[in-house]
Amino acid sequence: MDELPILSIENLRRDFKMGDQVVHALRGVSFDIYPGEFVTIMGTSGSGKSTMLNILGCMDKPTAGHYILDGEHTEKLSRDALARIRGQKIGFVSAAAGRLRPWKW
Ligand SMILES: Nc1ncnc2c1ncn2[C@@H]1O[C@H](COP(=O)(O)OP(=O)(O)O)[C@@H](O)[C@H]1O
Ligand SMILES: [Mg+2]
Numbered sequence: 001m002d003e004l005p006i007l008s009i010e011n012l013r014r015d016f017k018m019g020d021q022v023v024h025a026l027r028g029v030s031f032d033i034y035p036g037e038f039v040t041i042m043g044t045s046g047s048g049k050s051t052m053l054n055i056l057g058c059m060d061k062p063t064a065g066h067y068i069l070d071g072e073h074t075e076k077l078s079r080d081a082l083a084r085i086r087g088q089k090i091g092f093v094s095a096a097a098g099r100l101r102p103w104k105w
Contacts, residue, residue: 004071005032007056012065014051025051028065057092058082 014026025048033039041049054060055067058074067074070089074082 003034005034005068006037006070008032008066008068009056010066010068012052012055012062012067014048014055014060015063026055026062057090058086 009029009031012026012029013024016023016025029048029052041052043049051060055062058069061075065075069085072085074085077085
């Protein structure tokens with residue numbers, strides 16, 4: 001494909017520390033999305049869909065790996081820069097808006 005991807009996910013990992021346990025919610029996910037593509041994420045409960053969407057929506061950051069949106073490495077951006085991206089480039093319709101909360105980084 002000649003076109004550049006709108007976004008690229010490269011070997012993305014997200015761990016959650018739960019006391020002395022670590023939950024590996026995303027273990028090295030990679031994919032590209034190209035302009036005009038319509039994409040769904042499917043999987044069983046607990047498979048990491050919400051964790052992935054929180055990162056795609058710039059509401060959370062990966063533990064490791066890369067999320068390149070529009071050519072920009074989002075994992076290097078400040079909270080303010082991510083807030084700007086959320087305001088300008090990302091639309092989100094949440095089935096559970098009450099669950100959204102500011103994330104601690
Ligand atoms: N904030 C969190 N703290 C600890 N564990 C979490 C947190 N968010 C998600 N998890 C865990 O990560 C895994 C993936 O969860 P989630 O992304 O919500 O899956 P899905 O949306 O596909 O049901 C689950 O094991 C879940 O318990
Ligand atoms: Mg979910």
